[in-house]
Amino acid sequence: MPVRHTQRCVRDVPRSGPVTPGPEKECPVSDSDVAPLETAYGVQHHVTRADAPGRPAHEGGPEMVQLLTPEGERVPHAELDAIVDALSDEALRGLYRDLVLVRRFDTEATALQRQGELGLWASLLGQEAAQVGSGRAMRRQDYAFPTYREHGVAWCRGVDPVNLLGMFRGVNHGGWDPNEKNFHLYTIIIGAQTLHATGYAMGVQRDGDVGTGDERRDTAVIAYFGDGATSQGDVSEALVFAGVNNSPVVFFCQNNQWAISEPNEKQSRAPLWHRARGFGFPGIRVDGNDVLAVYAVTQQALDAARSGQGPTFVEAFTYRMGAHTTSDDPTKYRVSAEVEVWKHRDPIERYKRWLLTTQRADASFFEAVEAEADELGTSVRERCLAMPDPDGSSMFDHVYADPHPVMAREKAAFEAYHASFEEVR
Amino acid sequence: MAATTLAKGITTGLRAAMEKDPKVVLMGEDIGKLGGVFRVTEGLQKDFGEDRVIDTPLAEAGILGTAIGMALRGYRPVVEIQFDGFVYPAFDHIVSQVAKLRARSLGYVAMPLVIRIPFGGGIGAVEHHSESNEAYFAHTAGLRVVAVSNPHDAHWMIQQAIASDDPVVFYEPKRRYWDKGEVGDGPDGALGTARVLREGTDVSLLAYGPMVKTCLQAAEAAQEEGRSLEVVDLRSLSPLDGEAVLASVRRTGRAVVVHEASTFLGLGAEIAAMVTEEAFHHLEAPVLRVGGYNVPYPPSRIEEEFLPDLDRVLDAVDRSLAY
Structure with a gap:
C-alpha cells in the first residue's frame, strides 16, 4: 500500500466541523502563501515575542481554546461544540470519574514514595484534564507514546496503574507489553519518544491504515511531551520527519510552565504552538485544564491524522501543581502566589461545577466516585506493597x-x- | 556466483532480504535515486519503491528515532549511516533506546534493526569520514556488533543481521568496498562466529574489517621468511567468538590483535584480557596490539602513518616471537 506523499497545504485545510477526507489540493508555493498566519482553526493570533508583551506568562491568551471557564461556565465554540454535544451524559460523567480516579491514584503514589515504597514519583497533579481529555479522544487502534508522567493517559488506555509503579519502585524499567493497550513504555530521555511516535506513524502509513474511511482501521499516533522537551533536537527532528512524510501523528505538548526549575521563558521565545507553522502543519493552544476543550481539540487533530491530513501540534496550557518529582523542591524557584492562581483553575472543580449546574450529575454520583477512588487507593497500595523484588539473575x-x-x-x-x-x- | 565487490555483496544481500520479507525497509540519507554515497543501495529504490527505500531528512537522530518507531510497528529497518563520524547524533537512540528496549519491556518488544556504518580510513577523506568507533557500541549491552571483510560475508552476514531479532551494528570497511571476491552458496557459520581464514602455527593474527586483508598480506610476507601466521577474521565484535579466538591462541601460543581504532580500551584490550584470563598457561608472549595511535584521526596526508600496515603488523610479530 503506497504512503501518502502529497503534502496538504496548511492554508487550504479549514478543518471546521468534522473533518472529511477530500481531494488533496496542490500547494503552490509563493511568498503570498507564506505570509498569513491564521491557523487552520481560524483563530487569529499575533506574532510577538513569547506571548503578547505585558501579558502575564501564565495567561493562555485569547488564542487559547476554552470551552469551560475556571468558574465552570460553558463557552460556546462554533467548530468544537458538535464534538462535545456528541458525548452522552454518561460519557461526560465518565470523564469526571477519570479525573478523580487518576488524581487519587497519583496521590496514593506520592504517599507511597513518602513512605519509602517508591524510590521516586513524578506526579501529574494539575494535568489531569490534559491527559484524560486527550486519552479519551483516542480510539482503540490509536497508539500513545508517553513521557514518564502520563499516568492519566495510561488510565484511559486501560493500563493497570500498578504497572506504572514498577519502574518507580525499582522492580523493573517498565515491563508492560506496549502492544496490549497500544501504550508505549514510559520514556525518560526527554523528547526521544516523539521520534518513536513519528516512526510508528510512518509504519501506519505503510500498512495503509490511513484515510480508508474505516473507523476501526484508520489509525493515529499521539506523542506526549512537555514544554522543556521542545528545546530538544529530537522534538524538532520529529516535527520535520512528520511534516515531510505527512504522518498521522499528533504532537501533544503539555506546557505545564516548568521544566523542573526553569520556566517556559527559558525554553522558548515564541509560544510553543507557533512552532507547527514552521514545520508546515497546524498548531493550536488549548486550555489544558479544561477537559472538554482538550477532548474536542485532540479528537479533531486525531481525526485529521487518521483521515490522511497529517500532523497537528497541540499545546495544552496547564500547570504542574506539584513538584517535578518527589526529589524536587519547587519552593526554591517559584512563588506560592503563582500556584494560588492556578489552584483557581483546577480542572476537576470547574468540571464538577458544570456537571452540577447542568444537572448532568447529582450528589449521589459524586459520592459514588469518591468511594470508588478510596477503593482504588487502597487497592493500589496493597498491590504495590505486594510487588516482589525480581531475582538478581x-x-x-x-x-x-x-x-x-x-x-x-x-x-x-x-x-x-x-x-x-x-x-x- | 561470480566474483563481485564487497559493496555489491551488500547490495545483493539487501535485495535478497527485501525480496524475502516485505517488512524490510531501508532508511538513510541519499540512499534512493543516488544509491547512497557508496552506491550500496543502488537500484533498490527503483525496484522496491520509495516506501521501502526511504530517503530521509538529513538528521541522524531522526533516522534512528523513527527507525525505532517503525520497528515497534513491526518493520525491520535497515539504517544507513552515511559515514562513521556521522553516527554520534544518533548515539542516544542507539544506546538508550535500541539497545535497551527489549530488556526494558521484559522481552515484549523486539528491536530488529540493522545499523549499517561504513567505517575506517585509508581513502584520503576529510575529517569525520575515517573513524573506527566500533568499541562504543561493542561496550553497550543489548547490541550486536559485526564487521565484514570480504564480499562473501558482506552478502550473507547482512542477511543474517536483518533476520536477527536483535539490533545489529553492521560495520563495512569502506576502503575494501571495491575489493572483489567470490560469493559462496551460503553463510559460513552463524552470526557471532569468527572464521580462521589462514591456518598457521607461530602467531595468531586477530583482526576484523579492513585489517583482515592487511593481516593476510602480512602472513603471506612472513611465510617467505619461514614464519607461519594464523589469521582469524573475528567478524563479530559483540559477542566475541571467544572459543575461536582461544582455540587459535592455544595452538600458536602468541596473539597479535590488529585494528584501525585507537588501542586504548579498544577491542584489542578486551581480547588481551580475555586471552590472559582464559589461556594464560598457553601463552608464550603477552598479547600485543597494533592499532591507531591514541589521537584524533589525523589529516589524510599522514593517515598512512596512523593506520596499521603490513610492516607494523610484522614488527609486532617479531616482538611477540622475541619473547
Missing part, C-alpha cells in the same frame, strides 16, 4: 532475543557465585 534475561554467549556465561557465573555462599552456610 533476571538481569541477564531479555537483553537479547537470540542466544548470547556472554549472557549465558555471566548468568551461570552469577548463580554459581551465589550458590557458593549457600554451601558455606
Whole structure:
C-alpha cells in the first residue's frame, strides 16, 4: 500500500466541523502563501515575542481554546461544540470519574514514595484534564507514546496503574507489553519518544491504515511531551520527519510552565504552538485544564491524522501543581502566589461545577466516585506493597532475543557465585 | 556466483532480504535515486519503491528515532549511516533506546534493526569520514556488533543481521568496498562466529574489517621468511567468538590483535584480557596490539602513518616471537 506523499497545504485545510477526507489540493508555493498566519482553526493570533508583551506568562491568551471557564461556565465554540454535544451524559460523567480516579491514584503514589515504597514519583497533579481529555479522544487502534508522567493517559488506555509503579519502585524499567493497550513504555530521555511516535506513524502509513474511511482501521499516533522537551533536537527532528512524510501523528505538548526549575521563558521565545507553522502543519493552544476543550481539540487533530491530513501540534496550557518529582523542591524557584492562581483553575472543580449546574450529575454520583477512588487507593497500595523484588539473575534475561554467549556465561557465573555462599552456610 | 565487490555483496544481500520479507525497509540519507554515497543501495529504490527505500531528512537522530518507531510497528529497518563520524547524533537512540528496549519491556518488544556504518580510513577523506568507533557500541549491552571483510560475508552476514531479532551494528570497511571476491552458496557459520581464514602455527593474527586483508598480506610476507601466521577474521565484535579466538591462541601460543581504532580500551584490550584470563598457561608472549595511535584521526596526508600496515603488523610479530 503506497504512503501518502502529497503534502496538504496548511492554508487550504479549514478543518471546521468534522473533518472529511477530500481531494488533496496542490500547494503552490509563493511568498503570498507564506505570509498569513491564521491557523487552520481560524483563530487569529499575533506574532510577538513569547506571548503578547505585558501579558502575564501564565495567561493562555485569547488564542487559547476554552470551552469551560475556571468558574465552570460553558463557552460556546462554533467548530468544537458538535464534538462535545456528541458525548452522552454518561460519557461526560465518565470523564469526571477519570479525573478523580487518576488524581487519587497519583496521590496514593506520592504517599507511597513518602513512605519509602517508591524510590521516586513524578506526579501529574494539575494535568489531569490534559491527559484524560486527550486519552479519551483516542480510539482503540490509536497508539500513545508517553513521557514518564502520563499516568492519566495510561488510565484511559486501560493500563493497570500498578504497572506504572514498577519502574518507580525499582522492580523493573517498565515491563508492560506496549502492544496490549497500544501504550508505549514510559520514556525518560526527554523528547526521544516523539521520534518513536513519528516512526510508528510512518509504519501506519505503510500498512495503509490511513484515510480508508474505516473507523476501526484508520489509525493515529499521539506523542506526549512537555514544554522543556521542545528545546530538544529530537522534538524538532520529529516535527520535520512528520511534516515531510505527512504522518498521522499528533504532537501533544503539555506546557505545564516548568521544566523542573526553569520556566517556559527559558525554553522558548515564541509560544510553543507557533512552532507547527514552521514545520508546515497546524498548531493550536488549548486550555489544558479544561477537559472538554482538550477532548474536542485532540479528537479533531486525531481525526485529521487518521483521515490522511497529517500532523497537528497541540499545546495544552496547564500547570504542574506539584513538584517535578518527589526529589524536587519547587519552593526554591517559584512563588506560592503563582500556584494560588492556578489552584483557581483546577480542572476537576470547574468540571464538577458544570456537571452540577447542568444537572448532568447529582450528589449521589459524586459520592459514588469518591468511594470508588478510596477503593482504588487502597487497592493500589496493597498491590504495590505486594510487588516482589525480581531475582538478581533476571538481569541477564531479555537483553537479547537470540542466544548470547556472554549472557549465558555471566548468568551461570552469577548463580554459581551465589550458590557458593549457600554451601558455606 | 561470480566474483563481485564487497559493496555489491551488500547490495545483493539487501535485495535478497527485501525480496524475502516485505517488512524490510531501508532508511538513510541519499540512499534512493543516488544509491547512497557508496552506491550500496543502488537500484533498490527503483525496484522496491520509495516506501521501502526511504530517503530521509538529513538528521541522524531522526533516522534512528523513527527507525525505532517503525520497528515497534513491526518493520525491520535497515539504517544507513552515511559515514562513521556521522553516527554520534544518533548515539542516544542507539544506546538508550535500541539497545535497551527489549530488556526494558521484559522481552515484549523486539528491536530488529540493522545499523549499517561504513567505517575506517585509508581513502584520503576529510575529517569525520575515517573513524573506527566500533568499541562504543561493542561496550553497550543489548547490541550486536559485526564487521565484514570480504564480499562473501558482506552478502550473507547482512542477511543474517536483518533476520536477527536483535539490533545489529553492521560495520563495512569502506576502503575494501571495491575489493572483489567470490560469493559462496551460503553463510559460513552463524552470526557471532569468527572464521580462521589462514591456518598457521607461530602467531595468531586477530583482526576484523579492513585489517583482515592487511593481516593476510602480512602472513603471506612472513611465510617467505619461514614464519607461519594464523589469521582469524573475528567478524563479530559483540559477542566475541571467544572459543575461536582461544582455540587459535592455544595452538600458536602468541596473539597479535590488529585494528584501525585507537588501542586504548579498544577491542584489542578486551581480547588481551580475555586471552590472559582464559589461556594464560598457553601463552608464550603477552598479547600485543597494533592499532591507531591514541589521537584524533589525523589529516589524510599522514593517515598512512596512523593506520596499521603490513610492516607494523610484522614488527609486532617479531616482538611477540622475541619473547
